Amino acid sequence: MNSPDPQSPDLAGAVPASTVVIARDGAAGLEILVIERAKGMGFAGGAIAFPGGKVDEGDAPAGPAFEGFAGLDPDDALARVTAAREAFEETGILLSRGAPLDDGLRDQLRPMSDRHEIAFADLLARIGHRLSADVLTPFARWLPPPGLHKRFDTRFYLAALPDGEVHLADGTEAVHARWARPAALLEEADAGAISILFPTRCNLARLAQFADTGSLLADPTPPPFIQPRIDGEWLTIPEGIGYPYTAERWESVRRS
Template structure:
């Protein structure tokens, strides 16, 4: 049976430095009713819509960056690469929830996107899954000053600021569910003491599709990813891996 065609998507890892310890990441818990990654702790993001291609510039991946910014506004009410006050942001978010086009809303408000606020981090492209598959570009972004995100209460039921290691520990205690790509990304993010270090690290590695594969080791199947892309852990036993 062939895999479904991959759906282009974008996700943003919003990071804030604490000054007294590891940086914190903004994560959301998806509603258990969602078909994809229901109940999982993930980063904000979603599919790239046709309208996202209307707001393009010199970036080859411009539509993905636009989608990451739009989805972050919709899901958590946080503006990345966008200079607007709280009232304007609330109106923009409400209009997006009502289905109004992002490009039109920005034009009417006289707002422009700074796509350089997003730093490419990774690209994940699974295959061989019986359900929908996402071709997802991951980005890093620094949390805006005074950020006060709010969960949307529909696709996501709660949000939290948490360190990468904190999220991994919560999953190991059974207090959170992490799908395979999220766990690998958290292990990578746990290496950094701040946003600048994470950004410098990300720029040292190529953004190539990461497609997990199964490898038998001593009679045990492991779900693996390629080496050389910045990930400190590249394999997990299949019977322990959580696939969306």
């Protein structure tokens, strides 16, 4: 079974989603923030992943809390807000700009946002923050092959860790959060110490090529739209689009 033509993707049944790779420079170079999803989650339970989730129409970037979104493709604009919201809910990190947030108010607003009791636009207005579109750099878009039980049409973004922001897993969807070098995470996965999905492995391999946050964010590679193919015993992605890891045996691919 082959994936559809990237120029006319088969989006039937695919749920729009958004993910953000938050990066910083550590003692040994580029580090990224990853979460461990709760084992009871319906998708990728127990896996190591980047903060993210389903796109919500309530994330529309309308109002003075948003800057630089007007000229973007509407789906891209919406997904960027979702990425910022999910980063806040799952890790406590605000990608918006404004005065430092009191820990008590941060702890109050995170579950409210997660329960959709406050829209992200209203949350930003309440704390006097503005979210700029340019703090989220498109990295890739992944669409699984048709026929799978769960298909998420996922946009991946990059963001540098804002000064003064620290992470804390929410304890529900994300039971742990930590900084790590992409190469170290791949080593852990190869040793069986952690579980990762095929797109996560591919993206970690791509991220491992960069020495620091500056070189990652300055990468001129256009963000690819990737639709893996099932070729016999292998799940593959195209070569020549910035990914050094392009194939995995279908029998070993984790699909939920």
